[in-house]
Amino acid sequence: MTSNSFKKNLFWLGVQRELLSILGSLPLAITLFLVIALCSTVGTVLPQQEGPQYYQQNYPDQGKVLFGFLTWKVILALGLNDVYRAWWFLALLILFGTSLATCSFLRQIPMLKSARKWRFYDNPKRLKKFALFTEVPATLEQLIQEFQQKGFQIHTEGQKIYGHKGLLGRVGPIIVHVSIILILLGGMLGALTGFKTQSMTPDGEQFDFHQLTSPGPWTVAPKWQVKVNRFWIDYRPDGSIKQFYSDLSIIDTDGKEKARKTISVNDPMNYDGVSLYQASWGVDSILFRVNDTPWVKIPMRPLEQVINGKETWGAIIPLDNNDQAKMVLATNGLQGTVQAILFGAKQPIPISLKPGVPAELTPSLRLEVKGVTGATGIQSKKDPGTVLVYTGFGLLMIGVMMSYLSHSQVWGFAKDGVVYFAGRTNRAQITFEREFMSVASNLQNRQSGPSDVIRAEPSALSKEPRR
Amino acid sequence: MNLVDIQNVLDNASFATLGVATLSYWVYAAFKKPKWISDLASIGMSIAALTTTGLLVARWIESGHPFPVSNLYESLFFLCWCICAVHVGAEWFSRERLIGVFTAPVATLLAAFASLVLPANMQTSAPLVPALQSNWLMMHVSVMILSYGTLLVGSLASIAYLWVTRKAKNLELRGSSIGTGGYRRVDKAETVQSEPKTSPQTSYAFQNAEGGTLTMETEAPVATALQTSSLADILDNTSYRLIGLGFPLLTIGIIAGAVWANEAWGSYWSWDPKETWSLITWLVFAAYLHSRLTIGWQGRKPALLASLGFVVVWITYLGVNLLGTGLHSYGWFF
Numbered sequence: 192m193t194s195n196s197f198k199k200n201l202f203w204l205g206v207q208r209e210l211l212s213i214l215g216s217l218p219l220a221i222t223l224f225l226v227i228a229l230c231s232t233v234g235t236v237l238p239q240q241e242g243p244q245y246y247q248q249n250y251p252d253q254g255k256v257l258f259g260f261l262t263w264k265v266i267l268a269l270g271l272n273d274v275y276r277a278w279w280f281l282a283l284l285i286l287f288g289t290s291l292a293t294c295s296f297l298r299q300i301p302m303l304k305s306a307r308k309w310r311f312y313d314n315p316k317r318l319k320k321f322a323l324f325t326e327v328p329a330t331l332e333q334l335i336q337e338f339q340q341k342g343f344q345i346h347t348e349g350q351k352i353y354g355h356k357g358l359l360g361r362v363g364p365i366i367v368h369v370s371i372i373l374i375l376l377g378g379m380l381g382a383l384t385g386f387k388t389q390s391m392t393p394d395g396e397q398f399d400f401h402q403l404t405s406p407g408p409w410t411v412a413p414k415w416q417v418k419v420n421r422f423w424i425d426y427r428p429d430g431s432i433k434q435f436y437s438d439l440s441i442i443d444t445d446g447k448e449k450a451r452k453t454i455s456v457n458d459p460m461n462y463d464g465v466s467l468y469q470a471s472w473g474v475d476s477i478l479f480r481v482n483d484t485p486w487v488k489i490p491m492r493p494l495e496q497v498i499n500g501k502e503t504w505g506a507i508i509p510l511d512n513n514d515q516a517k518m519v520l521a522t523n524g525l526q527g528t529v530q531a532i533l534f535g536a537k538q539p540i541p542i543s544l545k546p547g548v549p550a551e552l553t554p555s556l557r558l559e560v561k562g563v564t565g566a567t568g569i570q571s572k573k574d575p576g577t578v579l580v581y582t583g584f585g586l587l588m589i590g591v592m593m594s595y596l597s598h599s600q601v602w603g604f605a606k607d608g609v610v611y612f613a614g615r616t617n618r619a620q621i622t623f624e625r626e627f628m629s630v631a632s633n634l635q636n637r638q639s640g641p642s643d644v645i646r647a648e649p650s651a652l653s654k655e656p657r658r
Numbered sequence: 659m660n661l662v663d664i665q666n667v668l669d670n671a672s673f674a675t676l677g678v679a680t681l682s683y684w685v686y687a688a689f690k691k692p693k694w695i696s697d698l699a700s701i702g703m704s705i706a707a708l709t710t711t712g713l714l715v716a717r718w719i720e721s722g723h724p725f726p727v728s729n730l731y732e733s734l735f736f737l738c739w740c741i742c743a744v745h746v747g748a749e750w751f752s753r754e755r756l757i758g759v760f761t762a763p764v765a766t767l768l769a770a771f772a773s774l775v776l777p778a779n780m781q782t783s784a785p786l787v788p789a790l791q792s793n794w795l796m797m798h799v800s801v802m803i804l805s806y807g808t809l810l811v812g813s814l815a816s817i818a819y820l821w822v823t824r825k826a827k828n829l830e831l832r833g834s835s836i837g838t839g840g841y842r843r844v845d846k847a848e849t850v851q852s853e854p855k856t857s858p859q860t861s862y863a864f865q866n867a868e869g870g871t872l873t874m875e876t877e878a879p880v881a882t883a884l885q886t887s888s889l890a891d892i893l894d895n896t897s898y899r900l901i902g903l904g905f906p907l908l909t910i911g912i913i914a915g916a917v918w919a920n921e922a923w924g925s926y927w928s929w930d931p932k933e934t935w936s937l938i939t940w941l942v943f944a945a946y947l948h949s950r951l952t953i954g955w956q957g958r959k960p961a962l963l964a965s966l967g968f969v970v971v972w973i974t975y976l977g978v979n980l981l982g983t984g985l986h987s988y989g990w991f992f
């Protein structure tokens with residue numbers, strides 16, 4: 192290696208070190224917290240994932256421009272129509288994850304190491320630097336006893352002591368940070384190798400995974416199919432929906448049934464790493480006939496209007512060629528009753544049809560419904576990242592609770608019948624201060640006897656609301 | 659008297675008690691006397707915590723559905739209960755009554771909104787829709803609201819701190835996670851403290867809010883005087899501890915929601931507005947916690963972040979429902 196390239200290496204090492212320390216710095220982390228929070232608000236006020244026409248209509252670039260700059264061109268160029276999948280948002284998240292990892296290794300692990308070190312001081316000048324420092328005539332044993340009663344672990348070295356408690360409070364944040372890295376990684380893995388798709392399948396039919404809407408780059412779609420054996424709804428007496436059920440079978444490429452389960456909302460089926468959820472529902476069709484014609488399957492579509500305050504599905508059957516006479520069939524769900532309304536006469540004629548009960552309009556015109564067929568909305572999902580994310584969740588909950596603990600340290604030494612001691616804590620300042628005061632006053636009491644109680648408790652001083 | 663009557667009585671009693679407590683805190687804050695009025699205020703908050711407990715218990719017995727909340731009315735009173743309970747805890751912890759000047763009116767407004775503004779049909783209990791019949795969900799909703807209550811009282815303590823220190827300059831605070839405040843500050847108090855051995859009396863130096871020094875004397879001798887916290891320090895640390903408690907609750911609440919969503923809908927995160935705002939809340943309070951670790955950020959800046967958090971919690975809790983879209987628009991809550 193020439194000395195020149197050596198210098199160059201040294202230069203790059205310096206740059207690297209500098210970059211890492213910026214990357215792992217707290218001001219950057221705080222900025223990222225707030226910037227990500229701010230960017231996240233965009234997607235909650237701007238409608239997301241609509242078609243381009245939607246933005247062209249609602250955010251014109253001429254005339255009244257929202258805030259003077261928010262035109263559809265700006266929205267689409269910056270990906271504000273799908274913020275959470277915009278490249279710059281993902282880049283922010285990656286930067287955040289990197290900062291977190293850097294910070295954990297560069298800052299936190301050394302911090303923990305240093306926090307674990309036992310240090311002993313026997314110089315009053317050193318101890319006086321602490322905000323909480325005092326000296327009381329007492330023996331070292333008494334001091335140790337007092338601190339042990341407060342839950343401190345005490346180590347001694349000659350006439351010097353070091354005590355601590357709540358070290359887990361230093362471990363907590365590290366666990367928190369690692370768990371967030373796990374969650375971010377799990378999310379990424381899911382996006383790269385998983386899929387999520389929704390299908391509306393009529394009662395009795397099958398669906399498969401040949402056409403996934405937005406698979407990840409490394410997603411492998413399942414070969415098997417799902418058969419909907421039956422779909423039904425449980426209603427309460429007042430007509431409101433109690434629960435949805437789909438009886439599903441997994442059918443492999445040979446047509447064999449591999450598994451079967453009835454799913455409902457909050458109770459999905461899992462097969463081959465894929466979860467099948469009851470997500471939505473609809474009315475597919477009704478079986479209908481006029482007089483003695485064969486049964487006709489009439490497809491139903493969701494209607495814009497809401498009838499009886501509920502979602503409604505319907506179909507329109509023209510009865511003549513000039514769109515004068517027609518029949519509208521409508522239903523609110525799978526409870527069976529279908530409303531038929533005849534238009535063309537002076538007044539629309541409403542008829543209520545119960546399955547299996549023919550309605551005779553005139554002796555020569557009889558309408559009959561055999562049944563209403565539902566369609567079940569099944570959401571299928573495969574997410575190999577879930578394991579990582581759930582592990583992260585578990586660790587995060589533990590770590591964040593541990594982070595509440597305050598790490599307290601005390602130092603002391605005895606000299607000529609007097610103990611000198613000092614301490615500090617990282618979070619529970621007030622509580623620690625009271626603990627410290629109580630140690631001091633207890634030692635004092637031991638010396639002077641309980642009759643001569645001193646009012647060293649800070650509480651005696653601050654009980655009165657002071658302003 | 660049946661359960662519904664009991665609820666009506668407790669509903670009005672909570673509102674009235676909170677109103678009285680608020681006025682008492684304000685009178686006391688303005689005139690600094692009489693002492694009994696500050697006691698009255700504290701007792702009022704405790705009574706309100708009990709009446710709201712009674713109200714919620716009566717409601718759950720009546721409706722028969724499991725804890726805790728099936729609609730906005732119950733949710734508002736649950737949050738009101740949380741604020742009262744956390745306030746009582748904070749007052750006990752800090753031995754300070756100033757926080758009540760800020761917490762009591764917030765609790766009062768919640769009770770007023772629930773019992774006076776909310777239309778009657780939104781006050782009665784209703785059966786749960788299928789998506790809401792889940793234990794994870796119950797856990798999610800109750801922990802979320804508990805965390806909102808804790809975070810709100812915590813940020814109100816920060817707002818109280820901002821109020822107290824509004825004229826102060828060069829604040830140096832203690833109680834940060836890296837322990838920057840663990841060292842003795844050098845100020846006027848030091849002169850009082852450095853001569854205790856010659857003095858038969860012990861002095862406890864307090865730096866009061868306006869930066870001056872106020873010395874309390876005790877008769878018994880203690881070798882060296884201790885430097886203890888000022889009112890500003892106490893408010894600051896109370897806020898830190900409360901937010902430090904609310905943050906884990908929020909974390910657990912969000913995770914319970916994510917797990918529930920994954921079990922019920924197949925996706926633990928779908929960026930729906932309510933979800934997103936709970937993340938924003940989480941990020942803002944994470945920023946607060948980290949700002950306390952940064953040496954250049956001591957003093958009023960973290961308190962300003964906590965105040966931002968106060969606003970954000972309200973947007974998450976109520977504001978998003980006003981937008982009325984997304985997964986969480988089943989009802990008027992969580």
Ligand code: HEM
Binds near residue numbers: 591905
């Ligand atoms: C979503 C991301 C993060 C979360 C939820 C998080 C959470 C936490 C929590 C709860 C604490 C304990 C706070 C306290 O003392 O009360 C903490 C401490 C800390 N965090 Fe983070 N943090 C995150 C990201 C970061 C990043 C990106 C950095 C680095 C730049 C960082 C650096 C630190 C440091 C140095 C500590 C102090 C450790 C100690 O007190 O022992 N954090 N974090």
